[in-house]
Amino acid sequence: MRRRENFWPVFLVVVFLCIVVLALSLSGNFKFLSSLLEKPTAAAQSFSYGLLQKLPFFSEDPKLKNLRAENLDLLSKVGDFEKLKKENAALSDQFQTSYPQSAQLLEASVVGAPDFVPGISVPNIFILNKGTEDNVKEGSAVVVKDNLVGVVLQASTSLSKVNLVNNPSFSFTAKTESGAVGVIKNTDTLTLDNILLSENITVGELVLTKGDINSSGVGIPQDLVVGKVISVEKNPSNLFQKAKVESFVNFGSLSTVFIYMPNR
Amino acid sequence: MIFILLLLTLLVIFAGAVSTIPFSIGLLAITTVLFKKSWVFFLGLGLGLFLDLIMVRVLGYTSLVFTVFVFILFLYERKFETRTAAFVFISSFLGSLIYLRIFDYQQIFLQALINSLLTVLFFKLLWLKLGPRSEIL
Numbered sequence: 001m002r003r004r005e006n007f008w009p010v011f012l013v014v015v016f017l018c019i020v021v022l023a024l025s026l027s028g029n030f031k032f033l034s035s036l037l038e039k040p041t042a043a044a045q046s047f048s049y050g051l052l053q054k055l056p057f058f059s060e061d062p063k064l065k066n067l068r069a070e071n072l073d074l075l076s077k078v079g080d081f082e083k084l085k086k087e088n089a090a091l092s093d094q095f096q097t098s099y100p101q102s103a104q105l106l107e108a109s110v111v112g113a114p115d116f117v118p119g120i121s122v123p124n125i126f127i128l129n130k131g132t133e134d135n136v137k138e139g140s141a142v143v144v145k146d147n148l149v150g151v152v153l154q155a156s157t158s159l160s161k162v163n164l165v166n167n168p169s170f171s172f173t174a175k176t177e178s179g180a181v182g183v184i185k186n187t188d189t190l191t192l193d194n195i196l197l198s199e200n201i202t203v204g205e206l207v208l209t210k211g212d213i214n215s216s217g218v219g220i221p222q223d224l225v226v227g228k229v230i231s232v233e234k235n236p237s238n239l240f241q242k243a244k245v246e247s248f249v250n251f252g253s254l255s256t257v258f259i260y261m262p263n264r
Numbered sequence: 265m266i267f268i269l270l271l272l273t274l275l276v277i278f279a280g281a282v283s284t285i286p287f288s289i290g291l292l293a294i295t296t297v298l299f300k301k302s303w304v305f306f307l308g309l310g311l312g313l314f315l316d317l318i319m320v321r322v323l324g325y326t327s328l329v330f331t332v333f334v335f336i337l338f339l340y341e342r343k344f345e346t347r348t349a350a351f352v353f354i355s356s357f358l359g360s361l362i363y364l365r366i367f368d369y370q371q372i373f374l375q376a377l378i379n380s381l382l383t384v385l386f387f388k389l390l391w392l393k394l395g396p397r398s399e400i401l
Contacts (some may be wrong), residue, residue, distance in 0.1 A: 010302035022324030041317040052282045161320040
């Protein structure tokens, strides 16, 4: 009969190693090694994510993808048009540029979508291939065209973790085209909540970010498209009304996004 | 056998990059139950570090969870028979559930169920291939 192996010494050694790595990592003394290790792991991650995107079961029909891109373009134009109407005529003549300006954007590839059960749920976290070495800061907005995708939650040397708009733990202030202000939350669906009952919201209205930039210039700029109102829930006995919002971004098929960096 | 294990590890790595289903827990449960060798702790350490790197977490956190998971399996193995589909299913299900809860993921029951079913499937395939009298085991 084979002797039973004594696992205690190995267990204690491995636990000790884990605690040492954890302590070094928490104290920030592991940055060099982790940045060194991140490169090959990010490459493996990027490869597997790219492979998944190419699978016929997961990848989107090219025709549908083109239509979505066209739709985003048109919506971007609608957003610009609405903004132009509100702005001073002279200023808008002078600065007829798309928003946000491309000089303020850093291109990043999606290398992972960890909180994602293929075929069951949509991703609500992205891992991007840009980190602190590219001056990515926690709290920076991530966009595609002029649509808000999410906000950088955490940034390591060469990777960053993005909390997507549809993540239940993420909320921010937004407004409708008519100026009704509320808070975007995600319960089961994307919802614009806490809107005053006196406000008039119509189905099909665009929902835009209200803007939340800190003193260092990091945050969500105003007037980014969040989505459009698909239904309104208004009950006179409630303090507030709410509206269901549909994002125009198909998070499952995104492979490139842009990080908003105003100080570039 | 080593080839199959390497292939499984690679699959776990690739799956870990695109999904939160903790296939690593399943792989650790299978290797612990089949081999009963202490090198599984190092496999847990390596897989944990890899997951921490790709998920932008604090390094060492996942490894610690995996090490404790393997330790519990070893403790159980001392008293009871563990090379059964029922044990593999329950251990990987509970392990996944705790892992997903610790890291605050969504749809934890569904993910844990998918993971434990796949783990049992792989366990059965390996068990059929190796058999209870295999020299490697």
